[in-house]
Amino acid sequence: MQQTLTAKLKLEVTQEQKEQLRVISLAYRDALNYTSGVASEMGKTYNGTKIQKEVYYTLREQFKLSSQMACNVPRQVGATYKSLRTKLKQNEEAIKAGRTKKRYKGLDKPPKYVSRTCTLNYQRDYSFVKDQKVSVITLNGRLKVNYHGYSKHLEMIKSGVAKIGAAKLWYLRATKTYYLLVSMEVEVPELTPTDINRVMGVDVGQRYIAVAADTRNKTQFFSGKQVRHKAVLSGSLAVKVDAHYTSQACPCCGHTSKENRPQKGLTFVCQPCGYTLHADLVGARNVALRVLLSRQDWESTGRFSAVPDASSDETKGERLSRYLQLRWTTDAIPN
Ligand SMILES: [Zn+2]
Structure with a gap:
Protein backbone atom coordinates (compact mmCIF):
# COMPACT_ATOMS: atom_id res chain seq x y z
CA MET A 1 0.00 0.00 0.00
CA VAL A 188 3.91 0.25 3.67
CA PRO A 189 2.47 -3.20 4.33
CA GLU A 190 -1.21 -3.73 3.59
CA LEU A 191 -3.18 -3.92 6.83
CA THR A 192 -6.23 -5.95 7.76
CA PRO A 193 -8.35 -5.39 10.89
CA THR A 194 -6.73 -8.32 12.70
CA ASP A 195 -3.24 -6.85 12.26
CA ILE A 196 -4.14 -3.90 14.41
CA ASN A 197 -3.98 -4.88 18.04
CA ARG A 198 -3.95 -1.47 19.56
CA VAL A 199 -6.57 1.14 18.93
CA MET A 200 -5.66 4.61 19.89
CA GLY A 201 -7.63 7.80 19.79
CA VAL A 202 -5.79 11.04 19.40
CA ASP A 203 -7.42 14.29 20.32
CA VAL A 204 -5.61 17.20 18.80
CA GLY A 205 -7.86 19.78 20.27
CA GLN A 206 -7.68 23.33 21.38
CA ARG A 207 -4.27 22.91 22.93
CA TYR A 208 -0.83 22.23 21.59
CA ILE A 209 -0.26 18.64 22.43
CA ALA A 210 -2.01 15.53 21.23
CA VAL A 211 -3.34 13.20 23.85
CA ALA A 212 -3.74 9.58 22.94
CA ALA A 213 -5.76 7.07 24.90
CA ASP A 214 -5.87 3.41 24.03
CA THR A 215 -8.48 0.91 25.12
CA ARG A 216 -6.25 -0.39 27.91
CA ASN A 217 -6.49 2.94 29.60
CA LYS A 218 -2.92 3.98 28.97
CA THR A 219 -2.45 7.61 28.07
CA GLN A 220 0.37 9.15 26.13
CA PHE A 221 1.22 12.68 25.15
CA PHE A 222 2.59 13.48 21.71
CA SER A 223 3.49 16.57 19.82
CA GLY A 224 0.51 16.93 17.57
CA LYS A 225 2.19 17.07 14.18
CA GLN A 226 4.19 13.89 14.65
CA VAL A 227 1.18 11.67 15.22
CA ARG A 228 0.33 10.81 11.64
CA HIS A 229 3.97 10.43 10.75
CA LYS A 230 4.54 8.02 13.58
CA ALA A 231 1.57 5.95 12.51
CA VAL A 232 2.82 5.68 8.94
CA LEU A 233 6.40 4.95 9.85
CA SER A 234 5.53 2.25 12.36
CA GLY A 235 3.19 0.51 9.94
CA SER A 236 0.09 1.23 11.93
CA LEU A 237 -2.91 3.06 10.66
CA ALA A 238 -4.15 6.55 11.28
CA VAL A 239 -7.91 6.83 10.90
CA LYS A 240 -9.68 10.15 10.75
CA VAL A 241 -12.88 10.39 12.75
CA ASP A 242 -15.17 13.31 13.46
CA ALA A 243 -13.94 15.33 16.37
CA HIS A 244 -17.26 17.06 17.05
CA TYR A 245 -17.92 17.55 20.75
CA THR A 246 -15.17 15.12 21.76
CA SER A 247 -14.27 17.19 24.77
CA GLN A 248 -17.88 17.98 25.72
CA ALA A 249 -19.29 14.45 25.63
CA CYS A 250 -19.27 12.31 28.74
CA PRO A 251 -17.56 8.98 27.95
CA CYS A 252 -19.48 7.44 30.85
CA CYS A 253 -23.13 8.41 30.36
CA GLY A 254 -23.08 10.11 26.95
CA HIS A 255 -24.40 13.48 28.15
CA THR A 256 -23.01 16.12 25.79
CA SER A 257 -22.99 19.74 26.83
CA LYS A 258 -20.81 22.81 27.14
CA GLU A 259 -21.75 22.78 30.81
CA ASN A 260 -19.57 19.72 31.24
CA ARG A 261 -16.60 22.07 31.07
CA PRO A 262 -17.19 24.38 34.03
CA GLN A 263 -15.76 27.85 33.37
CA LYS A 264 -14.44 26.41 30.08
CA GLY A 265 -11.69 24.95 32.23
CA LEU A 266 -9.36 22.03 31.70
CA THR A 267 -11.38 19.77 33.95
CA PHE A 268 -14.32 17.89 32.59
CA VAL A 269 -17.17 17.43 35.07
CA CYS A 270 -20.22 15.67 33.70
CA GLN A 271 -23.20 17.58 35.08
CA PRO A 272 -25.68 14.67 35.37
CA CYS A 273 -23.34 11.80 36.40
CA GLY A 274 -20.40 13.57 37.99
CA TYR A 275 -17.70 11.82 35.92
CA THR A 276 -14.57 13.97 36.36
CA LEU A 277 -11.38 13.88 34.32
CA HIS A 278 -8.89 16.15 32.56
CA ALA A 279 -10.68 17.46 29.45
CA ASP A 280 -7.87 16.41 27.11
CA LEU A 281 -8.19 12.84 28.34
CA VAL A 282 -11.95 12.91 27.84
CA GLY A 283 -11.36 14.04 24.27
CA ALA A 284 -8.81 11.31 23.62
CA ARG A 285 -11.09 8.64 25.06
CA ASN A 286 -13.98 9.73 22.91
CA VAL A 287 -11.78 9.68 19.84
CA ALA A 288 -10.51 6.20 20.76
CA LEU A 289 -14.11 4.97 21.00
CA ARG A 290 -14.92 6.42 17.61
CA VAL A 291 -11.87 4.77 16.09
CA LEU A 292 -13.01 1.45 17.58
CA LEU A 293 -16.42 1.92 16.04
CA SER A 294 -14.91 2.52 12.62
CA ARG A 295 -12.81 -0.61 13.07
CA GLN A 296 -15.92 -2.62 13.86
CA ASP A 297 -17.52 -1.34 10.66
CA TRP A 298 -14.36 -2.21 8.81
CA GLU A 299 -14.47 -5.79 10.06
CA SER A 300 -18.13 -6.28 9.30
CA THR A 301 -18.31 -4.53 5.94
CA GLY A 302 -14.74 -4.69 4.68
CA ARG A 303 -14.63 -0.96 4.27
CA PHE A 304 -14.22 2.13 6.35
CA SER A 305 -17.28 4.20 7.05
CA ALA A 306 -15.90 6.90 9.28
CA VAL A 307 -14.10 8.97 6.72
CA PRO A 308 -15.36 12.46 7.50
CA ASP A 309 -14.16 14.12 4.29
CA ALA A 310 -16.32 12.63 1.60
CA SER A 311 -19.82 12.46 2.96
CA SER A 312 -23.00 14.46 3.05
CA ASP A 313 -24.48 16.20 6.07
CA GLU A 314 -26.97 13.42 6.52
CA THR A 315 -24.44 10.66 6.97
CA LYS A 316 -22.47 12.90 9.31
CA GLY A 317 -25.61 13.31 11.39
CA GLU A 318 -26.11 9.56 11.46
CA ARG A 319 -22.52 9.05 12.47
CA LEU A 320 -22.72 11.58 15.28
CA SER A 321 -25.85 9.92 16.63
CA ARG A 322 -24.04 6.57 16.65
CA TYR A 323 -21.19 8.19 18.56
CA LEU A 324 -23.66 9.23 21.25
CA GLN A 325 -24.19 5.56 22.06
CA LEU A 326 -20.52 4.94 22.82
CA ARG A 327 -19.46 4.35 26.45
CA TRP A 328 -16.07 4.07 28.06
CA THR A 329 -15.91 1.79 31.07
CA THR A 330 -12.60 0.42 32.22
CA ASP A 331 -14.31 -2.36 34.23
CA ALA A 332 -15.15 -4.25 31.08
CA ILE A 333 -11.65 -4.19 29.63
CA PRO A 334 -9.41 -7.14 30.60
CA ASN A 335 -5.86 -6.28 31.57
ZN1 LIG B 1 -21.85 11.52 32.48
Whole structure:
Protein backbone atom coordinates (compact mmCIF):
# COMPACT_ATOMS: atom_id res chain seq x y z
CA MET A 1 0.00 0.00 0.00
CA GLN A 2 1.34 3.45 -0.91
CA GLN A 3 1.36 6.15 1.73
CA THR A 4 2.21 9.78 1.13
CA LEU A 5 4.41 11.61 3.58
CA THR A 6 5.69 15.15 3.67
CA ALA A 7 9.30 15.66 4.64
CA LYS A 8 9.93 19.09 6.09
CA LEU A 9 13.44 20.17 5.22
CA LYS A 10 14.91 23.29 6.72
CA LEU A 11 17.10 25.11 4.24
CA GLU A 12 20.39 26.58 5.36
CA VAL A 13 20.76 29.74 3.31
CA THR A 14 22.95 32.81 3.29
CA GLN A 15 21.40 36.26 3.31
CA GLU A 16 21.90 36.52 -0.43
CA GLN A 17 20.33 33.10 -1.12
CA LYS A 18 17.44 34.01 1.12
CA GLU A 19 16.82 37.04 -1.04
CA GLN A 20 16.74 34.83 -4.14
CA LEU A 21 14.18 32.54 -2.50
CA ARG A 22 12.15 35.57 -1.52
CA VAL A 23 12.14 36.85 -5.08
CA ILE A 24 11.07 33.56 -6.64
CA SER A 25 8.37 32.79 -4.09
CA LEU A 26 6.91 36.29 -4.42
CA ALA A 27 6.99 36.01 -8.22
CA TYR A 28 5.19 32.68 -7.98
CA ARG A 29 2.56 34.10 -5.65
CA ASP A 30 2.02 37.13 -7.89
CA ALA A 31 1.71 34.77 -10.88
CA LEU A 32 -0.98 32.81 -9.01
CA ASN A 33 -2.94 36.00 -8.33
CA TYR A 34 -2.60 37.20 -11.91
CA THR A 35 -3.73 33.79 -13.20
CA SER A 36 -6.61 33.69 -10.73
CA GLY A 37 -7.86 36.97 -12.19
CA VAL A 38 -7.61 35.60 -15.73
CA ALA A 39 -9.46 32.40 -14.80
CA SER A 40 -12.20 34.53 -13.26
CA GLU A 41 -12.60 36.50 -16.48
CA MET A 42 -12.73 33.22 -18.39
CA GLY A 43 -16.04 32.37 -16.74
CA LYS A 44 -14.39 31.05 -13.56
CA THR A 45 -13.08 28.05 -15.42
CA TYR A 46 -11.24 25.30 -13.57
CA ASN A 47 -9.76 23.85 -16.74
CA GLY A 48 -6.01 24.15 -16.11
CA THR A 49 -5.08 23.52 -19.75
CA LYS A 50 -7.34 26.30 -21.00
CA ILE A 51 -6.02 28.70 -18.39
CA GLN A 52 -2.46 27.76 -19.29
CA LYS A 53 -3.00 28.65 -22.96
CA GLU A 54 -4.12 32.07 -21.87
CA VAL A 55 -1.36 32.88 -19.37
CA TYR A 56 1.71 30.82 -20.31
CA TYR A 57 3.70 33.48 -22.18
CA THR A 58 2.92 36.18 -19.67
CA LEU A 59 4.09 33.94 -16.84
CA ARG A 60 7.30 33.21 -18.74
CA GLU A 61 8.08 36.72 -19.89
CA GLN A 62 6.58 39.03 -17.32
CA PHE A 63 6.90 36.89 -14.20
CA LYS A 64 10.12 35.19 -15.42
CA LEU A 65 8.94 31.74 -14.32
CA SER A 66 10.51 28.53 -15.64
CA SER A 67 8.42 26.64 -18.18
CA GLN A 68 7.62 24.02 -15.57
CA MET A 69 6.36 26.65 -13.14
CA ALA A 70 4.40 28.39 -15.85
CA CYS A 71 2.49 25.09 -16.11
CA ASN A 72 2.19 24.55 -12.36
CA VAL A 73 0.58 27.94 -11.75
CA PRO A 74 -2.49 27.47 -14.00
CA ARG A 75 -2.87 23.89 -12.76
CA GLN A 76 -2.89 25.08 -9.15
CA VAL A 77 -5.35 27.87 -9.92
CA GLY A 78 -7.58 25.36 -11.74
CA ALA A 79 -7.57 23.12 -8.68
CA THR A 80 -8.51 26.05 -6.44
CA TYR A 81 -11.43 26.98 -8.71
CA LYS A 82 -12.57 23.39 -8.83
CA SER A 83 -12.73 23.02 -5.06
CA LEU A 84 -14.45 26.41 -4.64
CA ARG A 85 -17.01 25.46 -7.29
CA THR A 86 -17.75 22.27 -5.40
CA LYS A 87 -18.35 24.31 -2.26
CA LEU A 88 -20.59 26.68 -4.19
CA LYS A 89 -22.63 23.78 -5.56
CA GLN A 90 -23.02 22.24 -2.11
CA ASN A 91 -24.13 25.60 -0.80
CA GLU A 92 -26.72 25.98 -3.57
CA GLU A 93 -28.10 22.55 -2.74
CA ALA A 94 -28.19 23.38 0.96
CA ILE A 95 -30.11 26.59 0.23
CA LYS A 96 -32.58 24.69 -1.96
CA ALA A 97 -33.11 22.09 0.76
CA GLY A 98 -33.63 24.85 3.32
CA ARG A 99 -30.64 23.85 5.42
CA THR A 100 -29.11 27.31 5.24
CA LYS A 101 -29.86 30.83 4.07
CA LYS A 102 -26.28 31.96 3.89
CA ARG A 103 -24.92 32.30 0.36
CA TYR A 104 -21.38 31.10 -0.33
CA LYS A 105 -19.27 34.01 -1.55
CA GLY A 106 -15.92 32.29 -2.17
CA LEU A 107 -16.11 32.80 -5.94
CA ASP A 108 -17.61 36.30 -6.07
CA LYS A 109 -14.14 37.70 -6.45
CA PRO A 110 -11.07 35.92 -7.87
CA PRO A 111 -9.55 33.86 -5.04
CA LYS A 112 -6.45 35.53 -3.67
CA TYR A 113 -3.21 33.78 -2.73
CA VAL A 114 -1.63 35.41 0.26
CA SER A 115 1.18 33.26 1.56
CA ARG A 116 4.60 33.23 0.05
CA THR A 117 4.89 29.80 -1.48
CA CYS A 118 6.06 28.11 -4.63
CA THR A 119 5.47 24.65 -6.09
CA LEU A 120 8.58 22.89 -7.43
CA ASN A 121 8.71 19.82 -9.64
CA TYR A 122 11.20 17.15 -8.72
CA GLN A 123 14.24 16.94 -10.96
CA ARG A 124 13.17 20.01 -12.90
CA ASP A 125 12.84 22.79 -10.37
CA TYR A 126 14.65 21.04 -7.55
CA SER A 127 16.79 17.96 -7.04
CA PHE A 128 18.94 16.31 -4.43
CA VAL A 129 22.64 16.54 -5.16
CA LYS A 130 25.82 15.28 -3.49
CA ASP A 131 27.06 16.30 -0.03
CA GLN A 132 23.51 16.30 1.26
CA LYS A 133 22.53 19.40 -0.60
CA VAL A 134 19.41 20.30 -2.49
CA SER A 135 19.49 22.28 -5.69
CA VAL A 136 16.61 24.76 -6.06
CA ILE A 137 15.71 26.87 -9.06
CA THR A 138 15.47 30.65 -8.69
CA LEU A 139 14.82 33.43 -11.18
CA ASN A 140 18.55 33.86 -11.26
CA GLY A 141 20.12 30.40 -11.63
CA ARG A 142 20.18 27.52 -9.19
CA LEU A 143 21.04 27.46 -5.51
CA LYS A 144 22.75 24.54 -3.84
CA VAL A 145 22.03 24.53 -0.13
CA ASN A 146 22.35 22.29 2.91
CA TYR A 147 19.20 21.04 4.54
CA HIS A 148 18.14 19.47 7.83
CA GLY A 149 15.19 17.33 8.71
CA TYR A 150 13.80 14.34 10.53
CA SER A 151 16.44 11.57 10.34
CA LYS A 152 14.02 8.93 9.08
CA HIS A 153 12.99 11.20 6.22
CA LEU A 154 16.60 11.97 5.33
CA GLU A 155 17.31 8.24 5.25
CA MET A 156 14.37 7.64 2.93
CA ILE A 157 15.56 10.35 0.56
CA LYS A 158 19.13 9.03 0.59
CA SER A 159 18.34 5.35 0.23
CA GLY A 160 15.89 5.88 -2.59
CA VAL A 161 13.05 3.87 -0.95
CA ALA A 162 10.75 6.86 -1.21
CA LYS A 163 9.32 7.97 -4.51
CA ILE A 164 9.93 11.69 -4.41
CA GLY A 165 7.32 14.06 -5.83
CA ALA A 166 6.71 17.78 -6.02
CA ALA A 167 7.80 20.10 -3.24
CA LYS A 168 6.65 23.39 -1.85
CA LEU A 169 8.98 26.16 -0.94
CA TRP A 170 7.55 27.53 2.27
CA TYR A 171 8.45 30.54 4.35
CA LEU A 172 7.93 30.52 8.09
CA ARG A 173 7.42 34.14 9.07
CA ALA A 174 7.92 33.60 12.79
CA THR A 175 11.52 32.46 12.41
CA LYS A 176 12.18 33.96 8.97
CA THR A 177 13.32 30.61 7.63
CA TYR A 178 12.66 28.78 4.41
CA TYR A 179 11.60 25.16 4.27
CA LEU A 180 11.17 22.71 1.47
CA LEU A 181 8.10 20.52 1.98
CA VAL A 182 8.83 17.43 -0.06
CA SER A 183 6.05 14.95 -0.75
CA MET A 184 7.18 11.34 -0.88
CA GLU A 185 5.44 8.07 -1.46
CA VAL A 186 6.53 5.05 0.53
CA GLU A 187 5.42 1.46 0.38
CA VAL A 188 3.91 0.25 3.67
CA PRO A 189 2.47 -3.20 4.33
CA GLU A 190 -1.21 -3.73 3.59
CA LEU A 191 -3.18 -3.92 6.83
CA THR A 192 -6.23 -5.95 7.76
CA PRO A 193 -8.35 -5.39 10.89
CA THR A 194 -6.73 -8.32 12.70
CA ASP A 195 -3.24 -6.85 12.26
CA ILE A 196 -4.14 -3.90 14.41
CA ASN A 197 -3.98 -4.88 18.04
CA ARG A 198 -3.95 -1.47 19.56
CA VAL A 199 -6.57 1.14 18.93
CA MET A 200 -5.66 4.61 19.89
CA GLY A 201 -7.63 7.80 19.79
CA VAL A 202 -5.79 11.04 19.40
CA ASP A 203 -7.42 14.29 20.32
CA VAL A 204 -5.61 17.20 18.80
CA GLY A 205 -7.86 19.78 20.27
CA GLN A 206 -7.68 23.33 21.38
CA ARG A 207 -4.27 22.91 22.93
CA TYR A 208 -0.83 22.23 21.59
CA ILE A 209 -0.26 18.64 22.43
CA ALA A 210 -2.01 15.53 21.23
CA VAL A 211 -3.34 13.20 23.85
CA ALA A 212 -3.74 9.58 22.94
CA ALA A 213 -5.76 7.07 24.90
CA ASP A 214 -5.87 3.41 24.03
CA THR A 215 -8.48 0.91 25.12
CA ARG A 216 -6.25 -0.39 27.91
CA ASN A 217 -6.49 2.94 29.60
CA LYS A 218 -2.92 3.98 28.97
CA THR A 219 -2.45 7.61 28.07
CA GLN A 220 0.37 9.15 26.13
CA PHE A 221 1.22 12.68 25.15
CA PHE A 222 2.59 13.48 21.71
CA SER A 223 3.49 16.57 19.82
CA GLY A 224 0.51 16.93 17.57
CA LYS A 225 2.19 17.07 14.18
CA GLN A 226 4.19 13.89 14.65
CA VAL A 227 1.18 11.67 15.22
CA ARG A 228 0.33 10.81 11.64
CA HIS A 229 3.97 10.43 10.75
CA LYS A 230 4.54 8.02 13.58
CA ALA A 231 1.57 5.95 12.51
CA VAL A 232 2.82 5.68 8.94
CA LEU A 233 6.40 4.95 9.85
CA SER A 234 5.53 2.25 12.36
CA GLY A 235 3.19 0.51 9.94
CA SER A 236 0.09 1.23 11.93
CA LEU A 237 -2.91 3.06 10.66
CA ALA A 238 -4.15 6.55 11.28
CA VAL A 239 -7.91 6.83 10.90
CA LYS A 240 -9.68 10.15 10.75
CA VAL A 241 -12.88 10.39 12.75
CA ASP A 242 -15.17 13.31 13.46
CA ALA A 243 -13.94 15.33 16.37
CA HIS A 244 -17.26 17.06 17.05
CA TYR A 245 -17.92 17.55 20.75
CA THR A 246 -15.17 15.12 21.76
CA SER A 247 -14.27 17.19 24.77
CA GLN A 248 -17.88 17.98 25.72
CA ALA A 249 -19.29 14.45 25.63
CA CYS A 250 -19.27 12.31 28.74
CA PRO A 251 -17.56 8.98 27.95
CA CYS A 252 -19.48 7.44 30.85
CA CYS A 253 -23.13 8.41 30.36
CA GLY A 254 -23.08 10.11 26.95
CA HIS A 255 -24.40 13.48 28.15
CA THR A 256 -23.01 16.12 25.79
CA SER A 257 -22.99 19.74 26.83
CA LYS A 258 -20.81 22.81 27.14
CA GLU A 259 -21.75 22.78 30.81
CA ASN A 260 -19.57 19.72 31.24
CA ARG A 261 -16.60 22.07 31.07
CA PRO A 262 -17.19 24.38 34.03
CA GLN A 263 -15.76 27.85 33.37
CA LYS A 264 -14.44 26.41 30.08
CA GLY A 265 -11.69 24.95 32.23
CA LEU A 266 -9.36 22.03 31.70
CA THR A 267 -11.38 19.77 33.95
CA PHE A 268 -14.32 17.89 32.59
CA VAL A 269 -17.17 17.43 35.07
CA CYS A 270 -20.22 15.67 33.70
CA GLN A 271 -23.20 17.58 35.08
CA PRO A 272 -25.68 14.67 35.37
CA CYS A 273 -23.34 11.80 36.40
CA GLY A 274 -20.40 13.57 37.99
CA TYR A 275 -17.70 11.82 35.92
CA THR A 276 -14.57 13.97 36.36
CA LEU A 277 -11.38 13.88 34.32
CA HIS A 278 -8.89 16.15 32.56
CA ALA A 279 -10.68 17.46 29.45
CA ASP A 280 -7.87 16.41 27.11
CA LEU A 281 -8.19 12.84 28.34
CA VAL A 282 -11.95 12.91 27.84
CA GLY A 283 -11.36 14.04 24.27
CA ALA A 284 -8.81 11.31 23.62
CA ARG A 285 -11.09 8.64 25.06
CA ASN A 286 -13.98 9.73 22.91
CA VAL A 287 -11.78 9.68 19.84
CA ALA A 288 -10.51 6.20 20.76
CA LEU A 289 -14.11 4.97 21.00
CA ARG A 290 -14.92 6.42 17.61
CA VAL A 291 -11.87 4.77 16.09
CA LEU A 292 -13.01 1.45 17.58
CA LEU A 293 -16.42 1.92 16.04
CA SER A 294 -14.91 2.52 12.62
CA ARG A 295 -12.81 -0.61 13.07
CA GLN A 296 -15.92 -2.62 13.86
CA ASP A 297 -17.52 -1.34 10.66
CA TRP A 298 -14.36 -2.21 8.81
CA GLU A 299 -14.47 -5.79 10.06
CA SER A 300 -18.13 -6.28 9.30
CA THR A 301 -18.31 -4.53 5.94
CA GLY A 302 -14.74 -4.69 4.68
CA ARG A 303 -14.63 -0.96 4.27
CA PHE A 304 -14.22 2.13 6.35
CA SER A 305 -17.28 4.20 7.05
CA ALA A 306 -15.90 6.90 9.28
CA VAL A 307 -14.10 8.97 6.72
CA PRO A 308 -15.36 12.46 7.50
CA ASP A 309 -14.16 14.12 4.29
CA ALA A 310 -16.32 12.63 1.60
CA SER A 311 -19.82 12.46 2.96
CA SER A 312 -23.00 14.46 3.05
CA ASP A 313 -24.48 16.20 6.07
CA GLU A 314 -26.97 13.42 6.52
CA THR A 315 -24.44 10.66 6.97
CA LYS A 316 -22.47 12.90 9.31
CA GLY A 317 -25.61 13.31 11.39
CA GLU A 318 -26.11 9.56 11.46
CA ARG A 319 -22.52 9.05 12.47
CA LEU A 320 -22.72 11.58 15.28
CA SER A 321 -25.85 9.92 16.63
CA ARG A 322 -24.04 6.57 16.65
CA TYR A 323 -21.19 8.19 18.56
CA LEU A 324 -23.66 9.23 21.25
CA GLN A 325 -24.19 5.56 22.06
CA LEU A 326 -20.52 4.94 22.82
CA ARG A 327 -19.46 4.35 26.45
CA TRP A 328 -16.07 4.07 28.06
CA THR A 329 -15.91 1.79 31.07
CA THR A 330 -12.60 0.42 32.22
CA ASP A 331 -14.31 -2.36 34.23
CA ALA A 332 -15.15 -4.25 31.08
CA ILE A 333 -11.65 -4.19 29.63
CA PRO A 334 -9.41 -7.14 30.60
CA ASN A 335 -5.86 -6.28 31.57
ZN1 LIG B 1 -21.85 11.52 32.48
